[in-house]
Amino acid sequence: MSVFNLPDLGEGLTEAEIVEWLVEDGDEVVVDQTVVVVETAKATVDVPCPYAGRVATRHGAVGDVVPVGSPLITVGDSAEAATVLSGARQYREEERAGATVPAESNGATADEGSGAVLIGYGTGATPSTRRRRVVRPAATRTNSPAKADDPRHAAPAPSRERQGVVRVISPIVRKLAQDNGIDLLSLPAARAGDVVRRADVEAAVGGMTERAAATGDERIPLTGIRRTVADRVTTSRREIPDATTWVDVDATGLVEAKAALGLERIAVLAIMARICVAGLVKFPELNASVDVEAQEIVRHGAVHLGIAAQSPRGLVVPVVRDAQNLTTRELASRLRELVDQAKAGTIAPQDLTGSTFTLNNYGVFGVDGSTPIINHPEAGMLGVGRIIDRPWVVDGELAVRKVTQLGLSFDHRVCDGGVAGGFLRFVADAVERPVVLLADL
Missing domain, CATH: 3.30.559.10 (Chloramphenicol acetyltransferase-like domain)
Known part of the structure; x- marks a missing residue:
């Protein structure tokens, strides 16, 4: 397996945001084929992959900010990539069922985290990417009364959730929450230890939309x-x-x-x-x-x-x-x-x-x-x-x-x-x- 890290883009740039993936897991790529479009603080850049083979893992989703030198994409021969993809599919099915992946499944200890190949699943391992999240002003968080139906004002989640264990039905749900500035840990399903489904996130988004329409406020993240x-x-x-x-x-x-x-x-x-x-x-x-x-x-x-x-x-x-x-x-x-x-x-x-x-x-x-x-x-x-x-x-x-x-x-x-x-x-x-x-x- 060959891991291609985000290269130094020059001009002192230290990170880039993933704008668009041009390949999917399992696709065949050739040397110098453009696989992803990233946005730096200076420009949008097409990034070619120096390896040929089958895409085993894309280390990040659209909207993720990847530090220079961190894994961007893993490519291997067909047999190796098929093994990795098979494990990824198994992981996804287990999460859909509401299960967590045992740390022993890949040789890691419980403290180290599984380091599962699917991005966005908190397992305790140090992440290589971070997601932008809309942060409310401190005055709003501390002075406004909490509202039971507002995920942004919800009571702190139990320590188990705060340690990164949030069960989600699919990566699409995580992406939907990220795009709308929803903290998964604040949703009622997550606080109860249940699997967070798309309907849970859409309900939270709907509540935010109604409140924004009533006040006329719109929150636009400062990115790129x-x-x-x-x-x-x-x-x-x-x-x-x-x-x-x-x-x-x-x-x-x-x-x-x-x-x-x-x-x-x-x-x-x-x-x-x-x-x-x-x-x-x-x-x-x-x-x-x-x-x-x-x-x-x-x-x-x-x-x-x-x-x-x-x-x-x-x-x-x-x-x-x-x-x-x-x-x-x-x-x-x-x-x-x-x-x-x-x-x-x-x-x-x-x-x-x-x-x-x-x-x-x-x-x-x-x-x-x-x-x-x-x-x-x-x-x-x-x-x-x-x-x-x-x-x-x-x-x-x-x-x-x-x-x-x-x-x-x-x-x-x-x-x-x-x-x-x-x-x-x-x-x-x-x-x-x-x-x-x-x-x-």
């Missing part, structure tokens, strides 16, 4: 990239003393430059990226981060420009590395590639980390301005609002011009308002007269 974004912006607000400055700009020249350059799609974004990079070269104080432990400001030698982009998984920040070395046309080409990959959900994890400054074009959402939250551990973020026709004074005369608003959030530890204002004014002047800047690049 949404959790990463939440952690990142929370850290930013907690650690970075940020300030924001903004300016309205006549972007008529920018729109004209877009047409003159003949760049396809994202041309405005490409020109803004070129202007932003030039500004960071001129004001390197903002292309920096703070090493809190060393109490040092780190000014980065290269501009790795992050571009905030919306993807099916939420907000991501693709990174154009060494952007200071690229021409405007090269920037446009790389940006198109990264944005397309982000929208398709195929962008590589290494292209989502390492940015030193972020450009956020929130104008595509039809808004004029915003207060950007700095992408920790960077020192600044430049935001660009929508470009619309507005009255503007040109040479003492009122005219209709293309106007946008630029907003800069910056870390006040790395620079003062003079530097931030100088950078923003440089960007604004370049937006108004981009040809002057582009002529020197």
Whole structure:
């Protein structure tokens, strides 16, 4: 038997959530066949198996979070896999009947647990995966009166259940409970020592639905990239003393430059990226981060420009590395590639980390301005609002011009308002007269 562990996915990632299994127990697989799709904090990744043979065990269900280096799938030759699958089926039949599997059945002691191959059956063995579970706020758990019909407020289960022995009719029931944030130990059947059936879980889910409908509340677990974004912006607000400055700009020249350059799609974004990079070269104080432990400001030698982009998984920040070395046309080409990959959900994890400054074009959402939250551990973020026709004074005369608003959030530890204002004014002047800047690049 060959056990394939979840490989190191790079970029310091330590775990991944199983999104979809592409094989079933008993299926034949070949070398490098993709067997599972996992989601990391950075991207969705197809994972190929390095072994050929028959799938004996899948070590996890959809929704499980698997640490790097933990078993993911076991593959063996047909005879070996058939033996394992036979044992798994026997285990399942015994559990359906309400029985527990004797520890001696696989040579383990009662204290060690059986270590049964079916995932999700608590037998006392140390699990290799953990399941996300919706946790109610402490105030709700301690201050609200317990309700007999609410599994979330149920009295503590007997110690036998708390030790992990919950008899369930099938893995589907466990999955249903997990997806709806139901603690199996809290169900009346589990507390009574009976087998938990699908009807028990559905009744609990129905009660939660009725209560949610009555109050209008909805609980959505923070998972995957949404959790990463939440952690990142929370850290930013907690650690970075940020300030924001903004300016309205006549972007008529920018729109004209877009047409003159003949760049396809994202041309405005490409020109803004070129202007932003030039500004960071001129004001390197903002292309920096703070090493809190060393109490040092780190000014980065290269501009790795992050571009905030919306993807099916939420907000991501693709990174154009060494952007200071690229021409405007090269920037446009790389940006198109990264944005397309982000929208398709195929962008590589290494292209989502390492940015030193972020450009956020929130104008595509039809808004004029915003207060950007700095992408920790960077020192600044430049935001660009929508470009619309507005009255503007040109040479003492009122005219209709293309106007946008630029907003800069910056870390006040790395620079003062003079530097931030100088950078923003440089960007604004370049937006108004981009040809002057582009002529020197």
